[in-house]
Amino acid sequence: MVKIKILINKLFFLWCVIFIALLTLGMNKKENNEDGKIFKNICVEQVNIGNLTINEAKKSILKSYYPKPIYLKYNDKRWCIEPKDIRLDYNIDRSIEEAYKYTREEDKLENIKKMFNLSFKESYNINLHASYDEVKLSSIIDKICKEINVGVKQATIEIKETGQIITTESKEGIEVDIIKLKENIYDMIDKKDIKEINLPINIIKPKISTEAVKSINTILGQYSTSFNDSTSRGSNIHVAGKSTSDILIMPGEIFSYNKSTGARTWSNGYKPAKVIVGGKYVNGEGGGVCQVSTTIYNAALLAGMEIKEVHNHTFPSRYAPRGKDAAVSYGYTDFKFKNTYSHPIYIKNIVNNGAITSKIYGCRQDREKIYIRTEEKYSKDKIQVKTYRIYLDEENNKIRDELVAESKYKIK
Structure with a gap:
């Protein structure tokens, strides 16, 4: 045995x-790329090209794998991207060359091992590696998108000084999802499985809808102050009043006075006028803008806005009661409020005949009965003022109150 x-x-x-x-x-036998055969059981993309010459292998692979046109479709429109347009190539020759040389490396012992495995064990598969011109593909896609994309149209609102409300309707936008489209194309090219693609489309909803602007149908709060219209200060009030007027504030948004006016400089239309610096009145650019912020502040209080930032002056103002002023200084102190309602609001300032009136429009559903109460406390050379907002029901009974601000003034 x-x-x-x-x-x-x-x-x-x-x-x-x-x-x-x-x-x-057999390996020492002189062969060339034209007449030599690929060793058996070698595949390209699972297509067995063993025992075939290079030319025969290429014909065999091309039966299943060759660059095809890419068709894109949207509704009744159809576009064709030819392989030559993007230089699409599966690099078949490179893969066949790799297959041919697989058992023809310099290391003869390694070649023998490969031949043994191919003869008695499993086959060896080589994948095709597709290539294309990304820049050309992107250029073609951009041109197609221009034919389809439609910009979103926001609804608009304009309120005249007479109170007339003019609105325009919103319109949804259409936009090709370029990222998703390219991913689909890349995936098809990588898998060598070209199919027609329905263009992925995103519907862009307007941020300001028709329903939103049409909900603005009443005045929630308004306030007026007077001034000398024939001075530099009066001119500044006109400029600041205009820059903070006709502003739509959506639900959850915050109005910033300084952001709306910008810097109070000569280039922005402001003139030198009296301002308080270090407790003293001096000439400075933009004097008078605090009267505009104060007027809007009082309208915002009556409209039920959430006050996010407010500051009082060093001395009591001549144009507003103590506890009801809003001092501003660009880059330092601001006046801000937030629209906490579920509907938008609209600021409208009217400046003429030595008076500025600020009106805050909104939805009738959001209107509340409000009045403002202040409490004053004197101590030596200062006046301390607490400002409360009182909410009433239909019978003028107090529902609730809230402390809005605490102010401190110097007594001259």
Whole structure:
């Protein structure tokens, strides 16, 4: 029994030596890329090209894999991207060359191992690696998008000084989802499985809808102050009043006085006028803008706005009661409020005949009965004022109140 096993092992060893010798002999045979054949059981994309010449292998692969046109569709429109337009190439020649050289490397022993595995074990598969011109593809996609994309149209509102409300309707926008489209194309090219693509479209909803602007139908709060119209200060009030007027504030948005007016400089239309600096009146650019912020502040209080930032003057103002002023200084102190309603509001300032009136329009559903009460406390050279907002029901009974601001003034 032992002798038989030894004999079998010797025969197997002898057979392996003969097989290796034959392989080595075959490898030493002079071949070229035109006439030589690819070793058996070598595949490209699972297409078996073993025992085929390079030309035969290419014909075999091209039956299943070749660059096809990419068709894009949207409604009744159709576009074709030809392979040559984007230089689409599956690099078949490169993969066939790799297959041909797989058993023809310089390391002969390694080649013998590969041949042995291919002869008795599993096949060897080589994947095609697609390439294309990304810049050209993007350019073609951009041109197609221009034919389809429609910009979103926001609804608008304009309120005249007479109170007339003019609105325009919103319109949804259409936009090709370029990221998703490119991902689809890249995936098809990578898998060598070209199919027609329905263009992925995003519907862009307007931020300001028709329903939103049409909900503005009443005055929620208004306030007026007077001034000398024939002075530089009066001129500044006109400029600041205009820059903070006709502003739509959506639900949850915050109005910033300084952001609306910008810097109070000569280039922005402001003139030198009296301002308070260090507790003293001096000439400075933009004097008078605090009267505009104060007027809007009082309208905002009566409209039920959430006051986010407000500051009082060093001395009591001549144009507003104590506790009801809003001092501003660009880059330092601001006046801000937030629209906490579920509907938008609209600021309208009217400046003429030595008076400025600020009106805050909104939805009738949001209107509340409000009045403002202040409490004053004197201490030596100062006046401390607490400002409360009182909410009433239909019978003028107090529902609730809230402390809005605490002010401190110097007594001259």
